[in-house]
Amino acid sequence: MHALAVDRQTALARVIAVTNDKGGVGKTSIVANLGGQLAAAGYRVLLVDLNRQANLADDLGTRGTSVDDQGEGLLTGIVLEGRHPLPVAFGVRPNLDLVCGGTRLEALTPLMVSKTMGSPGSSGQSSPFLALADVLAPVAEHYDVILIDCPPENFILTDLALGAARWVIMPTKTDIGGLVGMTLVAERFAKAQQINPSLGLLGAVLFATGTKATAIHAAARSAISAAFGGQSPLFTTVVRHAERTAQDARRLGKLAHELEAEAAQQPAWWVTLRNHGEPQAPRLSATAASVAADYRELAYEVLNVLRSMEQAEQAGAALGAAGERA
Amino acid sequence: MSVDLSAQFGRSGAAQARELGALLPPRPPRAAASEQLDDSTPAAGEVSTEAEAIPQASADDNTGSPVDDQSARRSAPSRRLQPAPAEVDQTQSFQIPVYVLPAAKAAAQQRRARDRVTNAEVAFSAIDATFPKLQQLLQSRRTVQRKAGSLFPARRQRTRGSSAEPQSRRVAWVLQATAEELGVLDSLVVELGAESRSELIAAALEADLLTKSRR
Ligand SMILES: Nc1ncnc2c1ncn2[C@@H]1O[C@H](COP(=O)(O)OP(=O)(O)OP(=O)(O)O)[C@@H](O)[C@H]1O
Ligand SMILES: [Mg+2]
Numbered sequence: 001m002h003a004l005a006v007d008r009q010t011a012l013a014r015v016i017a018v019t020n021d022k023g024g025v026g027k028t029s030i031v032a033n034l035g036g037q038l039a040a041a042g043y044r045v046l047l048v049d050l051n052r053q054a055n056l057a058d059d060l061g062t063r064g065t066s067v068d069d070q071g072e073g074l075l076t077g078i079v080l081e082g083r084h085p086l087p088v089a090f091g092v093r094p095n096l097d098l099v100c101g102g103t104r105l106e107a108l109t110p111l112m113v114s115k116t117m118g119s120p121g122s123s124g125q126s127s128p129f130l131a132l133a134d135v136l137a138p139v140a141e142h143y144d145v146i147l148i149d150c151p152p153e154n155f156i157l158t159d160l161a162l163g164a165a166r167w168v169i170m171p172t173k174t175d176i177g178g179l180v181g182m183t184l185v186a187e188r189f190a191k192a193q194q195i196n197p198s199l200g201l202l203g204a205v206l207f208a209t210g211t212k213a214t215a216i217h218a219a220a221r222s223a224i225s226a227a228f229g230g231q232s233p234l235f236t237t238v239v240r241h242a243e244r245t246a247q248d249a250r251r252l253g254k255l256a257h258e259l260e261a262e263a264a265q266q267p268a269w270w271v272t273l274r275n276h277g278e279p280q281a282p283r284l285s286a287t288a289a290s291v292a293a294d295y296r297e298l299a300y301e302v303l304n305v306l307r308s309m310e311q312a313e314q315a316g317a318a319l320g321a322a323g324e325r326a
Numbered sequence: 327m328s329v330d331l332s333a334q335f336g337r338s339g340a341a342q343a344r345e346l347g348a349l350l351p352p353r354p355p356r357a358a359a360s361e362q363l364d365d366s367t368p369a370a371g372e373v374s375t376e377a378e379a380i381p382q383a384s385a386d387d388n389t390g391s392p393v394d395d396q397s398a399r400r401s402a403p404s405r406r407l408q409p410a411p412a413e414v415d416q417t418q419s420f421q422i423p424v425y426v427l428p429a430a431k432a433a434a435q436q437r438r439a440r441d442r443v444t445n446a447e448v449a450f451s452a453i454d455a456t457f458p459k460l461q462q463l464l465q466s467r468r469t470v471q472r473k474a475g476s477l478f479p480a481r482r483q484r485t486r487g488s489s490a491e492p493q494s495r496r497v498a499w500v501l502q503a504t505a506e507e508l509g510v511l512d513s514l515v516v517e518l519g520a521e522s523r524s525e526l527i528a529a530a531l532e533a534d535l536l537t538k539s540r541r
Contacts, residue, residue: 167339186334203340227331233338240442264504286447305343312342 008130009166009198011137014306015146016202017165021188022181023152026171026207026239029246030298031149032059036255037299039095043144046088048074048136049101050161051151056101060092061253067092070102074135078160079111082134093255101149105157112156127195133164152181155188162192167202169302170233174209174220179227202305204233205298208241235305237298244285256295259288419504422511424449424527425496433535434499445501449527452534453514461518463529468521496528 018027018034031047039045049056054070057063073087089098115128126134132148140146148161162168170185172178182204193199206220217238225232248259263284426434434448441447456463503511511523520526 168335182331183329186329186331190334201335201338203338227329228335228338228341229330229332231332231337231341233335233340235340264506286450287443290442290444301340305339308343309339 008133008137011140012133012146012164013166013198013310014144015136015140015148015165016167016169016302017148017150017158017161018169018171019148019150019158019161019185020170020172020178020181021153021158021184022172022177025173025178025181026205027152028055028059028149029249030169030171030205030207030239030295031147032056033256033292033295034299034302035096035145035147036093036257037295038145038303039093040257041299042095044095044097044142046097046099046139046143046146048099048132048146048148050074050105050157051101051149052103052105053151054101054103055250056098056149058250058253059255060098062089062092062098062100063253067098067100068102069100069104071100071104072102074099074101075104075107075111077135078108078131081131082138086135086139088139097143108160109154109156112160127163129159129163129192129195131163132160133196136164158185158188159192162188162199163196165196166198167200167306169202170204171207171239172204172220172224173207174216176223178207178220179223182224182227200309201233202302202309203235205235206238208238235298235301237294237301239294239298240291242285242287242291245288245291248284248288255292256288257292259284260292263288419502420508421500422503422508422523422527423498423500424524424531426499426528426531427536428495428497430528430532430535431497431499434531437535445499446503446507449501449531450507452530453527456530456533459533460526460530463533464518464520464525467525467529499531501527 018031020027028051031049035045035047047056047060049071052071054063054068057068062068067089069087077084077086086099089100092098112128112131115131136146148165150161151157168185168189170182172182189199189201204224206217206224208217221232221234224234245256245259248254249256252259254262263286266284434445437443437448438445453460508523511526514520515523515526518526520529
């Protein structure tokens with residue numbers, strides 16, 4: 001392998017693309033909250049938003065603030081092929097930085113199309129779909145984990161993310177749509193491995209659809225396991241369905257664990273009950289604590305899987321080196 | 327759908343880690359602040375110190391504590407994979423044993439599982455729901471109901487528990503409250519004339535979960 005490619009691979013060893021071709025399965029919520037949990041736990045985290053709609057900015061409360069460049073910085077970085085440092089919004093939370101998405105990303109699609117025409121899969125030149133990898137590689141060393149929030153139904157941007165990622169996390173809902181979305185990702189995944197051979201599936205996350213869904217969860221689990229030849233990619237943590245908390249989060253630009261803390265601070269429920277007459281801020285749903293706990297467990301599980309994969313890899317590398325010497 | 331996605335994706339990290347036996351997750355570092363969802367049931371009638379979640383001393387896990395100086399960290403990229411230590415805003419929580427009728431405990435457990443909420447949330451929404459009549463509920467709990475037509479008025483009960491009918495013997499149900507919630511509960515205890523937090527919560531819980539039709 002090229003020395004350059006090896007460097008890139010090392011730099012990007014902790015880049016995780018959160019993707020599913022299907023919309024509304026929890027990609028953005030997972031990027032925001034998984035990132036938020038890891039950052040709160042002391043890891044250095046970068047979030048990259050590849051969405052035109054930039055819901056990540058809503059979840060983090062950065063929309064319309066001075067850091068919100070609507071994806072301009074990311075676009076410029078890719079246009080200039082990494083010759084210009086990627087602008088990063090530092091400290092949107094302690095330990096948490098952001099590369100913004102937004103409407104400027106619309107320009108990426110035609111750009112990538114023209115780049116693809118320019119280099120019809122010639123192997124001498126690096127693939128245009130390594131553009132994001134090249135842009136991220138120089139900043140990646142500053143982070144313990146980088147999470148990419150992928151858009152739904154957009155092959156080109158998904159391909160860019162898969163060209164830059166070491167790992168994929170696929171959120172899915174309990175309905176059949178999630179599985180269809182996974183199948184579509186599977187095609188892109190196989191294709192991306194041609195330019196990014198180290199790409200691997202870290203796991204899939206079940207995003208609950210209802211409150212009383214134990215049987216439905218079980219059915220979804222076995223359907224997904226079956227679709228993976230009995231080797232279920234699902235993490236054990238399920239992100240519970242909590243519509244009010246999700247709405248609070250996006251409305252207020254707060255992560256679940258931040259809502260958890262605020263819900264604990266708000267006036268006692270009985271005070272609110274009594275002051276009927278006075279205008280009151282809407283109460284935060286106390287379920288935020290439970291949702292935050294789900295993300296905490298997910299974060300922990302992701303760290304565990306990452307750690308064991310990296311350990312296995314190191315052991316494998318050591319074995320390989322020993323084999324070469326023998 | 328008959329696809330084999332493992333053909334494209336290969337084996338996931340999650341599946342491999344499972345096989346490696348690496349997925350025996352000790353509690354997440356900050357899980358102490360949250361309550362577990364699997365119910366730990368204290369033996370009926372026992373004074374139990376068993377809690378929904380027992381905060382774990384995690385001093386041993388706190389290796390690789392994050393560096394506070396951001397610039398230092400930026401210049402020396404770290405690749406830590408130790409679970410990071412608990413965050414600062416670890417709200418301390420307190421166990422509150424509540425003595426409730428076995429049926430109310432069962433109903434509370436059902437409610438908790440159905441709504442995937444904590445015992446504290448079940449208790450607080452019961453207080454919410456019964457608040458206007460809670461004082462009266464507390465009073466009526468303490469009066470011995472005389473036989474219909476008795477010449478004697480109802481009388482405040484002295485010795486509860488030991489002399490109580492078997493079906494009214496109460497069992498422990500434990501919830502986990504923050505300091506702030508504790509303060510609120512205590513002020514309600516005083517204000518409504520309850521004997522204890524346990525009595526306050528039990529009155530609300532039994533009225534809310536046992537008397538009205540299921541929500
Ligand atoms: N735990 C939850 N329970 C219920 N609804 C949720 C939960 N978390 C997020 N939501 C809501 O579900 C919707 C989809 O979530 P999200 O935006 O994270 O998915 P997505 O896959 O990123 O969507 P898109 O494909 O449109 O980018 C949002 O409206 C969000 O507010
Ligand atoms: Mg999204």
